[in-house]
Amino acid sequence: MLISVKAGRFQKYITFFRMRFIGGLQYRAAALAGVVTQFAWGSLELLVYRALYEMSPEAFPMSIKELSAYIWLRQALLTLFMPWYYDNDIFASIRDGSIAYELSRPVNIYYMWFTRAMAGRLSRMILRCLPIVVVAVFVPEPYGLRLPKDVFCALCFLVTAFVGLVVVVAFSMLIYISAFYTVSTDGLRYLFSPVIEFMAGSLIPIPFMPEGVKRIVEILPFASMQDIPLRVYSGNMAGRELLIKAGLQLFWAVALIIIGRLWVHFAIKRVVVQGG
Amino acid sequence: MRLYVKFLGLHLKAALQYKLSFALSVLSQILVSFNTLLGILFIFNRFHRIKTYSLSEVLLCFSIILMPYALAEVIMRGFDTFASTIGNGEFDRILLRPRGVLLQVVCNKVGLNRFGRLPQAVLMLAYGIAKSGIVWDRLKIIALILMIFGGFIVFCCIFVIYASLCFFTLEGLEFVNVLTDGAKEHGKYPLDVYGRRVVKFCTYIVPYSLFQYYPFLYLTGRTDTAWYVFLPLLTSGFIVPCLLLWRYGLRHYKSTGS
Numbered sequence: 345m346l347i348s349v350k351a352g353r354f355q356k357y358i359t360f361f362r363m364r365f366i367g368g369l370q371y372r373a374a375a376l377a378g379v380v381t382q383f384a385w386g387s388l389e390l391l392v393y394r395a396l397y398e399m400s401p402e403a404f405p406m407s408i409k410e411l412s413a414y415i416w417l418r419q420a421l422l423t424l425f426m427p428w429y430y431d432n433d434i435f436a437s438i439r440d441g442s443i444a445y446e447l448s449r450p451v452n453i454y455y456m457w458f459t460r461a462m463a464g465r466l467s468r469m470i471l472r473c474l475p476i477v478v479v480a481v482f483v484p485e486p487y488g489l490r491l492p493k494d495v496f497c498a499l500c501f502l503v504t505a506f507v508g509l510v511v512v513v514a515f516s517m518l519i520y521i522s523a524f525y526t527v528s529t530d531g532l533r534y535l536f537s538p539v540i541e542f543m544a545g546s547l548i549p550i551p552f553m554p555e556g557v558k559r560i561v562e563i564l565p566f567a568s569m570q571d572i573p574l575r576v577y578s579g580n581m582a583g584r585e586l587l588i589k590a591g592l593q594l595f596w597a598v599a600l601i602i603i604g605r606l607w608v609h610f611a612i613k614r615v616v617v618q619g620g
Numbered sequence: 621m622r623l624y625v626k627f628l629g630l631h632l633k634a635a636l637q638y639k640l641s642f643a644l645s646v647l648s649q650i651l652v653s654f655n656t657l658l659g660i661l662f663i664f665n666r667f668h669r670i671k672t673y674s675l676s677e678v679l680l681c682f683s684i685i686l687m688p689y690a691l692a693e694v695i696m697r698g699f700d701t702f703a704s705t706i707g708n709g710e711f712d713r714i715l716l717r718p719r720g721v722l723l724q725v726v727c728n729k730v731g732l733n734r735f736g737r738l739p740q741a742v743l744m745l746a747y748g749i750a751k752s753g754i755v756w757d758r759l760k761i762i763a764l765i766l767m768i769f770g771g772f773i774v775f776c777c778i779f780v781i782y783a784s785l786c787f788f789t790l791e792g793l794e795f796v797n798v799l800t801d802g803a804k805e806h807g808k809y810p811l812d813v814y815g816r817r818v819v820k821f822c823t824y825i826v827p828y829s830l831f832q833y834y835p836f837l838y839l840t841g842r843t844d845t846a847w848y849v850f851l852p853l854l855t856s857g858f859i860v861p862c863l864l865l866w867r868y869g870l871r872h873y874k875s876t877g878s
Contacts, residue, residue: 531644538651
């Protein structure tokens with residue numbers, strides 16, 4: 345009896361996940377255009393690093409093979425980790441009051457939103473990831489995307505990528521919750537997105553930042569988003585360093601979820617739905 | 621032109637009704653370009669040269685490309701958001717009015733929240749020029765002005781292409797971003813950094829190198845070929861295929877019915 349109740353409890357979040365996931369798969373044309381964009385973007389970026397590498401290979405903090413894997417995979421997984429993607433339905437439900445229905449359902453609103461946001465990202469990624477990976481694999485050495493070093497490395501990548509996704513979503517949850525207070529979160533999102541993007545290593549990979557800046561950025565939760573899994577895949581991070589970084593990543597995932605849950609708890613108490 | 625100034629005033633009034641939101645979006649636009657600047661500084665913290673270009677030269681190149689981009693983005697905002705103009709039926713109303721269609725689309729929206737980039741672009745340009753250590757003579761000043769002019773033409777044309785494609789697809793095509801946003805982002809380095817093939821593409825397909833790479837070679841004293849200075853004028857030729865595409869799209873237009 346108890347077990348079936350537990351299973352049922354989990355079941356509803358899986359349903360929320362599936363609804364969003366299937367919804368996200370509908371945008372195939374947009375995905376195709378996105379693939380072309382991301383491929384061009386990745387190529388241009390790599391060409392710059394090639395020019396830098398030809399000048400002074402000794403100044404490179406990671407090998408050119410590792411960097412190539414890092415850049416291609418970042419493009420392939422862009423929609424999974426992008427910090428500026430938000431589910432507009434959630435903001436709309438807060439603005440137009442349909443949140444009242446959601447609150448009256450027997451589900452935890454934090455986890456409902458969490459699974460929805462995660463599914464939205466995963467479905468977009470599934471559509472775009474494969475074409476980019478396939479093309480990138482055929483780019484000649486050392487600028488192509490290689491398979492990970494061994495099975496263990498691949499497993500570590502999968503685990504850190506999953507925790508990274510949790511960190512991204514847990515952070516975006518804080519933005520969703522802030523909508524309870526500000527009605528329009530546009531300004532907040534506009535302001536934070538470029539800063540977060542930079543600190544997550546979307547503009548230049550974190551290993552390429554100057555030492556002092558790097559030391560600070562690596563501790564912040566933003567480095568736990570995409571930088572760690574990408575470096576694990578490329579083989580740039582392994583052994584003791586990997587263990588410490590994975591621990592830090594886990595810490596941020598748990599901490600952000602706890603903060604989010606507490607905040608949503610207080611925020612909901614002061615929700616006033618204005619009829620209509 | 622008078623009509624445009626009038627519309628500009630109207631848009632400004634409307635935007636200022638939401639002061640905080642307006643200020644925040646202006647600030648975020650500034651941060652985005654600041655990110656690029658920070659990226660350049662970080663890269664040059666580790667490497668001292670990219671190909672043969674020094675930090676001050678890259679800063680000059682970046683600031684020169686930021687300027688026409690910022691200008692085009694403010695003025696051509698109506699084309700940037702053209703998909704929604706078609707989608708919500710506003711374009712049908714435009715077609716009914718007795719004024720030129722292109723002018724009305726330009727007037728329809730002004731990228732006021734992109735306005736923040738303009739003073740930033742001016743500051744960057746001043747900084748880039750001050751740092752460049754270039755001895756300015758008359759021809760080099762002309763080169764600088766023509767580079768900005770040519771860039772403005774090319775970016776405007778790409779916005780028109782983007783909007784024209786909306787006639788067929790009804791939604792914006794993301795890959796055009798590579799040509800606008802991507803060109804601004806990656807145009808911070810002189811184009812030969814990306815290799816010969818990219819330079820060729822940017823000369824014959826989309827004429828970026830006409831206003832960026834070739835005049836920049838003259839500006840930094842890498843070549844004495846003085847006619848490179850006037851290459852940006854050739855970008856005007858790019859207007860023709862863009863307008864043809866726009867005309868063709870306009871004839872193809874069917875209302876979405878909403």
